[in-house]
Amino acid sequence: MARDLPDITLPDLHREPDLPAPGSFPYTRGIHETMYRSRLWTMRQFSGFSTPQETNRRYRYLLEQGQTGLSVAFDLPTLMGYDADHALAHGEVGKCGASVSSLEDMETLFDGIPLDQVSVSMTINSPAAVIWAMYLAVARRQGVDFARLSGTLQNDILKEYIAQKEYIFPPKPSMRLVTDTVEFATRKTPRFNPISISGYHIREAGSTALQELAFTLRDGLEYVDWALERGLAIDEFAPRLSFFFNAHNNFFEEIAKYRAARTLWAVLMREHYGARDERSWKLRFHAQTAGCSLTWQQPYNNVVRTSLQAMAAVLGGAQSLHTNSLDEAWALPGEHAATLALRTQQVIAFESGVAGVPDPFGGSEYLERLTLEMENGARDYIRAIDEKGGMIAAIEQGFPQAEIARASFEYQQKVEKGEAVIVGVNRYRTMEEQPIETLRIDRSAEDRQIEKLRQLRKTRNNGDVECALNTLRRAAAVNAADRKTDLSARQQSRQDLNSGNLMPPLLDAVEARATLGEICGALREVFGTYEERPHI
Amino acid sequence: MSFPIRVLVAKPGLDGHDRGARIIARALRDAGMEVIYTGLRQTPEMIVNAALQEDVQVIGLSILSGAHNAIVPRVMELLREKDMAGVKVIVGGIIPDDDARELEKQGVAAVFQPGTSLETIVSAVRQAAEHSTPAVK
Numbered sequence: 001m002a003r004d005l006p007d008i009t010l011p012d013l014h015r016e017p018d019l020p021a022p023g024s025f026p027y028t029r030g031i032h033e034t035m036y037r038s039r040l041w042t043m044r045q046f047s048g049f050s051t052p053q054e055t056n057r058r059y060r061y062l063l064e065q066g067q068t069g070l071s072v073a074f075d076l077p078t079l080m081g082y083d084a085d086h087a088l089a090h091g092e093v094g095k096c097g098a099s100v101s102s103l104e105d106m107e108t109l110f111d112g113i114p115l116d117q118v119s120v121s122m123t124i125n126s127p128a129a130v131i132w133a134m135y136l137a138v139a140r141r142q143g144v145d146f147a148r149l150s151g152t153l154q155n156d157i158l159k160e161y162i163a164q165k166e167y168i169f170p171p172k173p174s175m176r177l178v179t180d181t182v183e184f185a186t187r188k189t190p191r192f193n194p195i196s197i198s199g200y201h202i203r204e205a206g207s208t209a210l211q212e213l214a215f216t217l218r219d220g221l222e223y224v225d226w227a228l229e230r231g232l233a234i235d236e237f238a239p240r241l242s243f244f245f246n247a248h249n250n251f252f253e254e255i256a257k258y259r260a261a262r263t264l265w266a267v268l269m270r271e272h273y274g275a276r277d278e279r280s281w282k283l284r285f286h287a288q289t290a291g292c293s294l295t296w297q298q299p300y301n302n303v304v305r306t307s308l309q310a311m312a313a314v315l316g317g318a319q320s321l322h323t324n325s326l327d328e329a330w331a332l333p334g335e336h337a338a339t340l341a342l343r344t345q346q347v348i349a350f351e352s353g354v355a356g357v358p359d360p361f362g363g364s365e366y367l368e369r370l371t372l373e374m375e376n377g378a379r380d381y382i383r384a385i386d387e388k389g390g391m392i393a394a395i396e397q398g399f400p401q402a403e404i405a406r407a408s409f410e411y412q413q414k415v416e417k418g419e420a421v422i423v424g425v426n427r428y429r430t431m432e433e434q435p436i437e438t439l440r441i442d443r444s445a446e447d448r449q450i451e452k453l454r455q456l457r458k459t460r461n462n463g464d465v466e467c468a469l470n471t472l473r474r475a476a477a478v479n480a481a482d483r484k485t486d487l488s489a490r491q492q493s494r495q496d497l498n499s500g501n502l503m504p505p506l507l508d509a510v511e512a513r514a515t516l517g518e519i520c521g522a523l524r525e526v527f528g529t530y531e532e533r534p535h536i
Numbered sequence: 537m538s539f540p541i542r543v544l545v546a547k548p549g550l551d552g553h554d555r556g557a558r559i560i561a562r563a564l565r566d567a568g569m570e571v572i573y574t575g576l577r578q579t580p581e582m583i584v585n586a587a588l589q590e591d592v593q594v595i596g597l598s599i600l601s602g603a604h605n606a607i608v609p610r611v612m613e614l615l616r617e618k619d620m621a622g623v624k625v626i627v628g629g630i631i632p633d634d635d636a637r638e639l640e641k642q643g644v645a646a647v648f649q650p651g652t653s654l655e656t657i658v659s660a661v662r663q664a665a666e667h668s669t670p671a672v673k
Contacts, residue, residue: 412563
């Protein structure tokens, strides 16, 4: 029954008089004036498991279900630059993502998926340049012009040293590889984001929201400095830098984090780096809901957590979003759980109405204060890292790692004492089981991948492979400092790559059918490897 | 007076997610134990050698990648080969129930799944240490 509501005149909402509108510098309230009314965020579910065939089947399924972009999860051997038949890969092949060791694997992964029509994000870091070379070679085989490719390479090595720890080479040669891809993308793939500067993993490792924000922005500045040093102009590459943030539990804190990130980046790009192209000022980001917030106990509660986190990402102005599956703490997502996670985004987008208004909480005293606190806190951290000599020096001193470890331990103690509540874990526990179906990767995936590699090594021209790997070794051995060409000469040939860029020899090597493990092995010989000093 | 419990916290396999391992290592140390943390990407051989060198009573393995069925049996086998079967092994991580029971059958003292409290883990390590027998060097 309808009720008459008393006629209440709302008082004027308290608004900061100088709070610029969405779409205006410094983009606190969003990078577009109309936000999702003109274009929804991209629904991009991270997915990959077992063999490239299995993963290809899941991709086609997700695209049929209305997903609008792909996001590739690779298995641990691939992330670490080992082939499926390497001794250290034993037991890990296809477990945490798709196994890709060769160009053939990459071709299978995208079989029937036109790369000029579907944007593809690839979560790969230390061997990112090699995997990207394989992707470019597949595009070539599909007859797709590089200029038409759109997608994102994660390629953020700094957060690997800081948080996720999937590194191979020491920081400096790794940064050279990243800069090679940034330069290549700038010249050859203008619609592809060569890097996704990631706070997600920093947060998953146990950081606070503020640490996630600050370390990510500082990482971004490091990549900018290296690209400038290479001779690229800020407005040539800055528009294609993209970001990746976590969407965690504390609803307003997360929204404030995204707003502060946009504000600080815009100011840094315009004021500090002198960027003139407004696309350089706009921080675009992908968000993923917080895997580490999801529980093994009472797994259906995870659907609720994910919905709230996704809502924060949307209200915070994300450009693309991944929502986690309810079985996150158990296994890789099963098909039912993965579909439900996608449906969660679709309900938010098409039923909740929140997509109709940009930054609806903007001007709220609470949110504006939180945003300002985030900005100020991040500035302090960035200054502290600068004082240590930059992010690489700070990593070598263990600074961000120790900050995160401290935050993660403090949080765990709060959980132990019940000061931080996890519903179903340290409060409202039940003994009854809530069984869910989980995906299991069988051993045969590993056997099949090993057999394919055996065939490949038998049928390809091994002389060509060795020759391509030697060329790569020689190019890698030339120190970045020795191959800086005269900048004024470079002004005349803007379309050319620096002579020492490793992307062309990498492309040649993958097209000669050298495997990921062989290529990374050659680079290990030249660059050496990195090991973290273990500390508690 | 008794000597402090000596425990090796190890991170086998290719996975780099060490949040859990480091929290456990710190909690065990805060509980008065002598903790040796191996760092990342240790093979079963490296782990068993470290356990022998450091003369530990308990080995804690942190595995989140799904590779436990390949890694843990190999650690158990190496311990038997080196006459170190008295060293107790505890596994923590994303381990499905069926696999957990199977690992326990193979001699693993305890398997901890996500959401386990630090208190539970600390007391399980204490208990395991009491039932351990030193390695024969």
